[in-house]
Amino acid sequence: MALILTLDTATKSCSLALSENGIVLESIDYNEGNFSHSEKLHLFIEDLCTKAKKKLSDLDAISVSKGPGSYTGLRIGVSSAKGLCYGLDIPLISVETLEVLCRTYVLENKVNTTDLLIPMLDARRMEVYTAVFDTKFLKIRDTEALILEPNSYEKFLKMTHCHFIGDGAEKSKNLYQGENTSFSPTTFPSARAIAELVEQKFQNKDFEDVAYFEPYYLKDFVDGKKNKKVKS
Secondary structure, three states: OOEEEEEEOOOOOEEEEEEEOOEEEEEEEEOOOOOOHHHHHHHHHHHHHHHHOOOHHHOOEEEEEOOOOOHHHHHHHHHHHHHHHHHHOOOEEEEOHHHHHHHHHHHHOOOOOOOEEEEEEEOOOOEEEEEEEEOOOOEEEEEEEEEOOOOOOHHHHHHOOEEEEOHHHHHHHHHHOOOOEEEEOOOOOOHHHHHHHHHHHHHOOOOEOOOOOOOOOOOOEEEOOOOEEEOO
């Protein structure tokens, strides 16, 4: 049994959950349409602990959504998670953001076992961060930064019903609209959706090296103003 704090700041939604033995005690999903993670995150952590009547010193591990996603959001979440791990001398667990998004969707929606889950996080123009999962959350196609084309998912659409999930799914509506598709562009990753998963990872000692762990950016950060790349 473990008391685990999970953070997800990879998108515009700032999501946290405090879980014990894989059961969510308290959670927060905050999305006001812009990134306010640096202002809100630590206040939310305090709020979760207060509501659950727990102290930071009670925590057994920290879990974080590692990306891909917003460069700034990921930096904030991972830096906070690592800082807590160092300060409390507890392990760090990570989960890929696209899997968190899929698990959130399945938690909130009905899917058939033969369906496919296609999470999409908005990148630039017609580009998305995406992968393809089955309903057991096994990857059918690896994570990639993809510029959407009419035939990008042709073979999957011929196979079964496909659920396009996340803020990047808005771009896919005109390209893949049909009887075999569902679109959920308002679904964001929620930390509460992975309570059981992070408990399993804790029991299996599936931990990250806190000193060397970095967010999964997938692409180099591009500063549009200076047209300059900053490598992670």
